[in-house]
Amino acid sequence: MTSWKTDFLQTQITSETTPKRALVILNQPFSEGLFLRLWSSSQWHCCADGGANRLFDVVDSAQRTLFLPDLIKGDLDSIRNDVKDFYISHGVPVVEDADQDSTDLMKCVSAVQDLETEQQSEYDIVLLGGLSGRLDQTIHTLSYLHKLRKTRKRIFAVTDDNVGWVLDGGEHIIHIDHSILGPTCGLLPVGIASTLLSTTGLRWNLWNQPSSFDGLVSTSNHLVPTEDTVWIRTSNPIWWTAELRS
Numbered sequence: 001m002t003s004w005k006t007d008f009l010q011t012q013i014t015s016e017t018t019p020k021r022a023l024v025i026l027n028q029p030f031s032e033g034l035f036l037r038l039w040s041s042s043q044w045h046c047c048a049d050g051g052a053n054r055l056f057d058v059v060d061s062a063q064r065t066l067f068l069p070d071l072i073k074g075d076l077d078s079i080r081n082d083v084k085d086f087y088i089s090h091g092v093p094v095v096e097d098a099d100q101d102s103t104d105l106m107k108c109v110s111a112v113q114d115l116e117t118e119q120q121s122e123y124d125i126v127l128l129g130g131l132s133g134r135l136d137q138t139i140h141t142l143s144y145l146h147k148l149r150k151t152r153k154r155i156f157a158v159t160d161d162n163v164g165w166v167l168d169g170g171e172h173i174i175h176i177d178h179s180i181l182g183p184t185c186g187l188l189p190v191g192i193a194s195t196l197l198s199t200t201g202l203r204w205n206l207w208n209q210p211s212s213f214d215g216l217v218s219t220s221n222h223l224v225p226t227e228d229t230v231w232i233r234t235s236n237p238i239w240w241t242a243e244l245r246s
């Protein structure tokens with residue numbers, strides 16, 4: 001049974017028990033509060049092209065050198081010149097990958113893979129953004145994480161409104177901190193023909209019920225406030241999302 005802890009917003013993490021975390025900042029709006037929590041709980045920081053503009057703009061100019069990313073990567077058609085010049089002048093590698101068959105998100109995940117090979121250790125990946133905005137980009141995030149589940153167990157997308165990730169086929173226990181998550185959540189059968197779902201800990205639980213894009217989709221479900229865990233059994237991979245409290 002896989003155990004997933006919804007602890008990616010915590011800043012106090014014991015390195016013996018939790019893998020290192022890589023933060024990939026996408027070109028999407030986010031609040032300063034969310035940014036600071038994710039930045040301080042990550043050991044490696046990367047901006048996907050125009051994500052560097054978001055980092056530059058969210059930090060006060062006097063504080064900017066305290067928040068230098070380890071890498072800026074992409075086809076570099078969105079990063080502003082002033083932003084590029086600032087980070088280059090402070091020694092940040094700005095890597096252009098002009099490939100037009102891969103997105104800036106994919107280019108940054110491949111940079112995390114290179115880092116893992118170099119350091120011979122694994123990172124959890126947190127994407128800041130990618131679940132809203134342009135529909136093609138949003139569906140790309142859903143599709144890419146669905147495909148990545150085969151090689152990478154822990155990659156999450158976080159926005160001011162939601163956290164989400166793919167639960168692979170099997171059983172999962174999700175530990176819920178109700179001060180951070182809820183009340184709404186969803187189980188979204190994206191990228192599969194159908195799955196058989198069973199759950200506990202939700203207001204509208206399912207028991208061996210088929211879920212498919214063409215049939216039942218559990219949206220606007222609720223976490224039960226008195227339950228500390230949600231248990232989910234799914235025969236095929238499914239996207240799990242929960243609302244982030246502000």
Ligand SMILES: Nc1ncnc2c1ncn2[C@@H]1O[C@H](COP(=O)(O)OP(=O)(O)OP(=O)(O)O)[C@@H](O)[C@H]1O
Nearest residue numbers: 026027048049050078103104105130132133134137
């Ligand atoms: N409007 C959006 N909605 C959702 N995600 C976005 C949006 N814009 C950018 N992103 C995410 O941020 C990454 C960097 O975006 P950027 O704007 O720099 O490049 P892009 O040219 O729009 O995207 P790409 O080159 O990856 O197709 C994208 O790869 C994508 O994952």
Ligand SMILES: Cc1ncc(C[n+]2csc(CCO)c2C)c(N)n1
Nearest residue numbers: 074075077098099100101102103104
């Ligand atoms: C079938 C197909 N559809 C779209 C694109 C375009 N595209 C996909 S990723 C990317 C890079 C964006 O920075 C671009 C332009 C393609 N190459 N192949």
